[in-house]
Amino acid sequence: MFIGTEKLTHTYMPGTPFATEALDEVSFSLKRGEFALIIGPSGSGKSTLVQHLNGLLRPTSGRVFFEGQEISSDKRGLLHLRRRIGLVFQMPEEQFFSESVYAEVAFAPHNLGLDESEIKNRVKDALGKVGLNAEQLQDRHPFQLSAGQKRLVAVAAVLSLNPEVLILDEPTAGLDPAGRRNLFDLLAMLNRDSGLTVIISTHHLDEVAALADRIIVLQHGRLVLEGVAKEILTRRQQLDDLGLALPAVTEILHGLAERGLPVRTDIFTLAGARAEINKLKGRREL
Amino acid sequence: MFSRPEIIIEARDLAYTYYSGEDADSSPALSGINLAVYRGEYVALIGPNGSGKTTLLKLFNALLAPTDGEVRVEGISTVEEENIPRIRRTCGMIFQNPDNQLVATTVEEDIAFGLENLALPSAEIRQKVGDVARLLGLEDLLQQPPHLLSGGEKQRVAIAGVLAMQPGCILMDEPTSMLDPAGRRDVIDTVCELNRNRGIAVVHVTHFPEEAVFAGRVIVLNQGRLIRQGPPEEVLTDLSLLHDLGLQGPAAVELAALLREDGFSLQPQLLHRRELVNSLCSLERKS
Numbered sequence: 001m002f003i004g005t006e007k008l009t010h011t012y013m014p015g016t017p018f019a020t021e022a023l024d025e026v027s028f029s030l031k032r033g034e035f036a037l038i039i040g041p042s043g044s045g046k047s048t049l050v051q052h053l054n055g056l057l058r059p060t061s062g063r064v065f066f067e068g069q070e071i072s073s074d075k076r077g078l079l080h081l082r083r084r085i086g087l088v089f090q091m092p093e094e095q096f097f098s099e100s101v102y103a104e105v106a107f108a109p110h111n112l113g114l115d116e117s118e119i120k121n122r123v124k125d126a127l128g129k130v131g132l133n134a135e136q137l138q139d140r141h142p143f144q145l146s147a148g149q150k151r152l153v154a155v156a157a158v159l160s161l162n163p164e165v166l167i168l169d170e171p172t173a174g175l176d177p178a179g180r181r182n183l184f185d186l187l188a189m190l191n192r193d194s195g196l197t198v199i200i201s202t203h204h205l206d207e208v209a210a211l212a213d214r215i216i217v218l219q220h221g222r223l224v225l226e227g228v229a230k231e232i233l234t235r236r237q238q239l240d241d242l243g244l245a246l247p248a249v250t251e252i253l254h255g256l257a258e259r260g261l262p263v264r265t266d267i268f269t270l271a272g273a274r275a276e277i278n279k280l281k282g283r284r285e286l
Numbered sequence: 287m288f289s290r291p292e293i294i295i296e297a298r299d300l301a302y303t304y305y306s307g308e309d310a311d312s313s314p315a316l317s318g319i320n321l322a323v324y325r326g327e328y329v330a331l332i333g334p335n336g337s338g339k340t341t342l343l344k345l346f347n348a349l350l351a352p353t354d355g356e357v358r359v360e361g362i363s364t365v366e367e368e369n370i371p372r373i374r375r376t377c378g379m380i381f382q383n384p385d386n387q388l389v390a391t392t393v394e395e396d397i398a399f400g401l402e403n404l405a406l407p408s409a410e411i412r413q414k415v416g417d418v419a420r421l422l423g424l425e426d427l428l429q430q431p432p433h434l435l436s437g438g439e440k441q442r443v444a445i446a447g448v449l450a451m452q453p454g455c456i457l458m459d460e461p462t463s464m465l466d467p468a469g470r471r472d473v474i475d476t477v478c479e480l481n482r483n484r485g486i487a488v489v490h491v492t493h494f495p496e497e498a499v500f501a502g503r504v505i506v507l508n509q510g511r512l513i514r515q516g517p518p519e520e521v522l523t524d525l526s527l528l529h530d531l532g533l534q535g536p537a538a539v540e541l542a543a544l545l546r547e548d549g550f551s552l553q554p555q556l557l558h559r560r561e562l563v564n565s566l567c568s569l570e571r572k573s
Binding site for chain 2: 040041042043091146147148170173174175176177178179203204206243244245247248249251252255256259261270271273274277278280281
């Protein structure tokens with residue numbers, strides 16, 4: 001097991017009348033280099049789960065593993081862990097506090113106690129990884145950037161730690177289509193080319209379904225489905241009952257299949273749907 | 287007899303510039319906007335991030351005052367201080383994140399918040415809150431603390447709070463972007479119902495082309511300018527325009543365009559998934 005949990009339970013405000021069980025005996029595991037989605041309706045425990053994966057929350061019971069070992073709870077251990085497992089929060093740009101893009105991205109490497117020239121390299125590297133031009137942008141105030149650029153700076157601020165796992169909580173909320181595509185292309189590339197393990201919590205499958213190796217589905221804090229992405233995405237009724245939606249092109253293929261046209265429905269991209277519908281041409285003259 | 291639809295919000299030569307400290311020559315967030323929203327209309331406002339959509343909504347609701355030009359709501363200017371309470375009653379705002387706009391400890395108190403500020407008698411407040419709660423299916427949740435509701439329910443509570451003020455128009459800034467698909471459907475259905483059956487105008491900022499199809503008119507902003515407007519079947523099927531701006535058409539429109547390139551003769555201007563499915567099935571029958 002590279003990263004995962006065993007019977008992880010989390011109760012907020014335990015022992016008070018407001019106690020709420022956010023996670024209930026959740027167990028799953030991922031391999032190094034996988035691209036995983038954690039999906040589920042609002043309030044299903046996705047954000048709570050990802051915050052456990054880099055030690056921000058402590059389990060009420062159960063365990064969290066990284067590289068086969070239970071993550072330690074002492075301060076040194078956690079610091080070390082958070083260098084290797086980066087977490088990008090929801091709407092991360094709302095937490096920007098620096099006067100320049102450079103300072104924002106340099107914050108974490110600075111805290112590692114690296115020397116200035118190494119910090120400079122890390123910043124340049126991280127901005128380059130997210131496709132931003134360091135020379136052009138690093139002296140700007142973060143608030144002068146577009147929404148898409150701000151989100152990329154927030155990702156760069158985490159990548160500057162050179163993590164082995166990158167976790168993103170609802171990473172595309174509020175981004176326009178170009179910004180969403182850009183971010184997902186970037187994550188797919190980091191995963192493919194640098195072997196970065198990527199974990200995304202989301203409830204929008206539209207653009208990301210085709211990228212995923214594994215999917216973990218939560219409902220009311222329980223793990224209700226887990227497996228290979230392609231297989232999970234065939235459970236249309238079950239996902240629908242959870243208030244989740246398949247990608248729109250997949251729904252169109254289901255619509256055709258229901259009307260008796262012989263099309264596959266395990267296709268999640270526009271290009272894939274196009275090719276599949278084109279196969280109908282050969283069958284009869286369409 | 288044909289009567290001209292009445293204007294509820296009007297922008298004339300509207301411009302707005304955010305001044306950020308020493309950066310005095312920053313470019314305008316909006317400029318040269320001439321636009322009327324009619325009573326009972328449903329307008330979708332689309333455009334890339336930073337195109338001025340949110341700024342325009344804030345100008346409509348007097349949260350911002352124009353740098354140039356003017357905004358009139360029911361004929362009164364948003365500039366004069368004494369008009370502002372009336373303007374905000376007429377044009378209620380729903381924000382992106384429901385957690386940022388719920389203020390009270392129970393749903394009932396939250397819906398009543400605006401009414402209490404009007405200093406209405408409590409019996410009247412109670413009745414109005416009961417009415418909107420029934421209308422939006424929130425009766426059973428009135429005693430619940432808002433933070434325990436789902437995202438879709440929270441946005442409906444926010445809409446109820448606006449609705450209790452009997453607005454002529456609801457302004458919505460990406461109201462579904464933090465919601466799951468079920469919550470999105472919930473909010474969109476509610477808003478469509480209020481628009482259709484209660485004649486409330488809606489101005490809906492969205493990044494989801496699939497939501498803009500419900501509007502009567504789609505307006506496209508880019509770099510602070512209004513560059514296109516028209517019915518959804520015209521604007522949302524103009525993929526070269528949308529793609530140039532980094533936007534997308536609805537999935538059915540995108541897929542239909544590719545299939546037309548491949549020689550499928552599909553119904554023009556189709557917008558909905560169902561229309562694409564029907565169009566493909568009828569090709570199959572003809573063959």
